[in-house]
Amino acid sequence: MAGILHTLIGPRVPLEELRARRWRYLTPTVFFMVARVLLLASIYFPYWHMELDAPQYPDGLFLTAYVNHLTGDVREIDGLNHYIGMRPLGEAAAFERAVAVWAIIAMFLLVEGAAFVHSRWAVLLAIPALTFPIAFLVDLYLWMRTFGLSLDPNAPLSAAVKPFVPTVLGEGGIGQFKTYAELGTGYWMAVACAALTVVGFFFHRRAYKPLFDRNRRASTARGASA
Amino acid sequence: MNGLFTSRLVGRFIAPAMAACVALSVAAPEALAQQEGRRRRGGAQEAKPIELTPDQVGQLTRIANDRRLNVDDLLAAAKTFMPSGRHDEYVLFSSGGQSGQVFAIGVPSMRLLRSIAVFTPESWQGYGFAGDEDPVHKSLEINGKPVLWGDTHHPALSETKGEYDGEWLFIGDKANARVAVIDLRDWETKQIVKNPLTISDHGAAFVTPNTEYVVEGGQYATVLGYGYASPEQYKELYRGMVTLWKFDRARGRIDESQSFALELPPYWQDLADAGKNASDGYIFINSFNSEMATGGVEMGNPPFEAGASKRDMDYLHIIDWRKAEAAFKAGKAKQINGFPVLMLDTLIADGIMYFAPEPKSPHGVDVTPNGQFIVVAGKLDPHVTVYSIDKIKAAIAAGSTGKTDEYGVPVLDFDAVVEAQVELGLGPLHTQFDDKGYAYTSLFLDSAVARWTLGGEYAKLNPEQPWKLVTKTPVHYNIGHLCAAEGDTTTPDGLYLISMSKWSVDRFLTTGPLLPQNFQLLDIAGTGTAMPVIYDMPLGVGEPHYAQMIKADKLKSWKVYPEIGWNPHTQKLDPRAPKKGQEGVTRDGNNVLVKMTAVRSHFFPEHVEVNEGDRVTWRITAIESAQDATHGFCIGGYNINLSLEPGEFIEFTFVADRAGTYPFYCTEFCSALHLEMMGYFHVKPKSLGSAERE
Known part of the structure; x- marks a missing residue:
């Protein structure tokens, strides 16, 4: 049991070795730390923006998505959407928004854990944080698609606006509106978290692989001698 | 686990990281507020300096010739034309006369922005059409009788230190002696107070320099408190009045319990203005019919128009409102119809009111921006008579002249208080000011706006001699009030002036026998004789009297109500x-x-x-x-x-x-x-x- 655990979390660094080459071991830790702080902080920054422009809205309508809530002209956009039979935006991704903050805290802790696992298994802990940006976009796309394709056929403008897939990124259009969607600061923080984690793993491997291999050789040798 | 390593890691990295997170979570809402800052993609197009090509000059010339426009017309068009989406620099709040409303007009484009319903039910704004128990109807009742119209005369923007602050607008109803309070956040009437002393007023509304009081001066003398007396009892029982309505800015309402009035002799009090700067603390009111004529043309008496114009002089009322306030607070007021009134004997005993003779039957009284001079426009006399506040104060301090009017009010010597008289032309009515040391007076009979020079500290602001007529610009026709950009504040802007012309005669297409008013825009940015009319705006919805023009960016109007519900x-x-x-x-x-x-x-x-x-x-x-x-x-x-x-x-x-x-x-x-x-x-x-x- 202790052996398996040891294999999973990898070798500890001898004190002498740590003192001798402090930065070799600190570097991955620093990268992971910055990465997860960015991820945690991204809760407070918008992940996605959409601007909707139409003649009668000279100042535009704005929608801003955070991981856990929507802000901007939600009421007005919902009001307009009801004409084409689109469900209120508040009904989209309700589960995701409810758990997002906990999920990010969990990812934060997992990446923190990765710093303490000195074996290749550390990557497993970081997988959620690494894939999170992609998962966010896929989820956003799926919800927009679902909402766009499931318009109420009894809506007042159902004859004029047929079910459609809204544009998740870049320029799109619906009715008299031109839409512009782009990723926000929070999203780029999550991407930076993933990127820094990858770089962190490079240094992680450089620091711990020699130790890991040496230990393995030592234990193989012990096994052989036994 | 390596204990030392772990504790170091915690100490050096994890703890600061946590601290950073905490700090971020505190700071983030601020950052996010900026993050959400709405950037518009399109953005407004910058105006580039233009240069006309020969082809464009040709086009312009052709259009001008086809439409019989001269170069001045083209310049006037360029000064007033507003491209779509461009906003005016000023908002003119104009009384709506018999319409009982207020009109808001953009300057210099002279486009009507909207009306504000005040004394008359108005269906677009849903004003007075909210069922049987509409509070608007309650507010329009007088002695239990619904009075569903008003004759709005003089709007007054709220002031702070003698400058428009853009928060409130007051307006008087001459026909029924009422004053309304309009909130300029949502441009709606919030309160109407009925004067309990008199049926009609005139000098309303105007405000003291910090809007401590909204002042309502009377006009036609009656028995105070809606009483009855026959014309034979005119001198004994008929009285004039001025009411000081206390404005509670925090509540946005006139506080009737802190308001009071002054009993005045039964002359017909006319226009009024509050002193400012040098004359802060005073109220000036013109009067006519100090003859106390009671008319009766049907009985072979001279009609009012003759009887009230017989004497050479009437009285400028000079009222120290702070002294009046002190007397009111000291409990010296008498209740009339449930409203506190400081009676004439108190006004005389406490030195609250003095009279200065003024050429007969003047109309407007207007205080210069520095408060130094009080300009009385002659109406039946071709002069404006300019009084000096320093001289007035000195004359009051010098003690009794031995002269009083019939009611015992002390009368100052004309020569002791007058600074200058400037002959302008026929029918001078009202005066406004600019930033170049000029005053502008409307000449009703001449149908002109006169530009003339002020003296004192104003003399150095322009090249002309002080107290001289500079030029007259004809207007069309029969100008009543005039209104310059912030032209009655302590800091006039000197840009635009509206001639509120009563007759339009031939200026527009015929609209039947009832013709629109003509609001004419004059460009007063120049000096000397340069003062062209640059726009005519027909206003076919009532006969406005006074207006005030405020810089548009001082108004903090709501775009929508702050919250739903x-x-x-x-x-x-x-x-x-x-x-x-x-x-x-x-x-x-x-x-x-x-x-x-x-x-x-x-x-x-x-x-x-x-x-x-x-x-x-x-x-x-x-x-x-x-x-x-x-x-x-x-x-x-x-x-x-x-x-x-x-x-x-x-x-x-x-x-x-x-x-x-x-x-x-x-x-x-x-x-x-x-x-x-x-x-x-x-x-x-x-x-x-x-x-x-x-």
Whole structure:
């Protein structure tokens, strides 16, 4: 049991070795730390923006998505959407928004854990944080698609606006509106978290692989001698 | 685990990281507020300096010649034309005369922006059409009688240190002696006070330099408190008055309990102005008919127009309002019709009021921006007579001249208080000021605006000699008031001037025998004789009197109501406002409560059923927050029409005393499905019997 655990979390660094080459071991830790702080902080920054422009809205309508809530002209956009039979935006991704903050805290802790696992298994802990940006976009796309394709056929403008897939990124259009969607600061923080984690793993491997291999050789040798 | 390593890691990295997170979570909301800053993609197009090509000059010349425009016309057009989407620099708040309203006009484009309903029910704004118990109707009652119109004369913007602050607007109703308070956040009338002493007024409204008081001067003397006395008792029982309405800025209301009036002799008090700077603390009121003529042309007496103009001099009333306030607070006022009045003997004993002779039957009295001079326009005399506040103060300090009027009010010596007299022309009425040491006076009979120079510290601001007529610009026709940009404040802007011409005669297409007023815009930015008319604006909705022109960026108007469920009467969120999901119709005996929401493009509920004779209380919340997403709500046949501006909550009550099926609908074209925004109000007839009606 202790052996398996040891294999999973990898070798500890001898004190002498740590003192001798402090930065070799600190570097991955620093990268992971910055990465997860960015991820945690991204809760407070918008992940996605959409601007909707139409003649009668000279100042535009704005929608801003955070991981856990929507802000901007939600009421007005919902009001307009009801004409084409689109469900209120508040009904989209309700589960995701409810758990997002906990999920990010969990990812934060997992990446923190990765710093303490000195074996290749550390990557497993970081997988959620690494894939999170992609998962966010896929989820956003799926919800927009679902909402766009499931318009109420009894809506007042159902004859004029047929079910459609809204544009998740870049320029799109619906009715008299031109839409512009782009990723926000929070999203780029999550991407930076993933990127820094990858770089962190490079240094992680450089620091711990020699130790890991040496230990393995030592234990193989012990096994052989036994 | 390596204990040392772990503790170091915690100490050096994890703890600071956690601290950073905590700090971020505190700081982030601020950062995020900036993050959400709305950047518009398109953005406004910058105006580039233009240079006309020979081809464009040719086009322009051709159009000008085809339309018979001269170069001055082209320049005038360039000075006043507003391209679509461009906003005016000033807003003119004009009285609406007999319309009982206020008009807001953009300057220099002279486009009518909107009217504000004040003393007259106005259906677009839903003002006075909210059922049987509409508070507007209550506010318009006089002695229990609904008086559904007003003769608005003089608007007064609230002031701070003698400058317009853009928060409140007051206006007087000459016909019925009322003063209204308009909130310039939502441009709606919030309060109407009826003067308990007199039926009609004139010098209303004007404000003291920090809007401590909204002053209402009277006009035609009567028995104070709506009493009766025959014309033979004129001298003993008829009286003039001036009322100081205390304005409670925090509440946005006139505080009637802190307000008081001054009894004045039965001369006809006319226009008035508050002192400022050097003359702060004073109120100046002109008067005519110090002859106390009682008319009676039908009895062979001289008519008022002759009898009231017989004497050479009338009296400029000089009132120390701070002394008056002190006397009121000291309990020296007498109650008349339940309202405190400082009587003439108190005014005389406490040195509150002095008279200065003024050439007969003048009209406007206007104080210069520094407060130093008081300009009285002669009306029947071709001069403006300029009084010096320093001389007035010195004359008062010097003690009695031994002269009083018939009521014992001390009269100062004319020569001791007058600084200058400037001959301008026929029929000088009102005066405004600029930033170049000029004054502008309307000449009614000459149909002209006179530019003339002030003296004292103003003399150095322009090249001309002080106290001299500089130029006259003809206007069309019969100019009454005039209004320069912030031209009655302590810092006039000296840009635009409106001639409020009473007759338009041939200026516009004929509109039947009733012709529009002519608001003429003059460019007064120049000096000397340069003062051209650059625009004519017909105003066919009433005969305005005074107006004030405020820099548009001083107004802090709301774009929509701050929250959904807003009550404009209290300027607060109203807990009674139905929210989405709370709609419904409930009954308590014969009282029916309707809770409704309005949103593009439906009312909820769409069917409301009551029994004939029910008293219906109807609440509607406009669930809208987009600018201009206004709805209306009318019930035909029931005299009900509301304007439901975004976020607004309205409650109205009426008795469903006419059976039948009444469509109700949105009266403001709100959306593509506006026509569908309707419902049915079913009033089940009594004849159906109770079983069928349940």
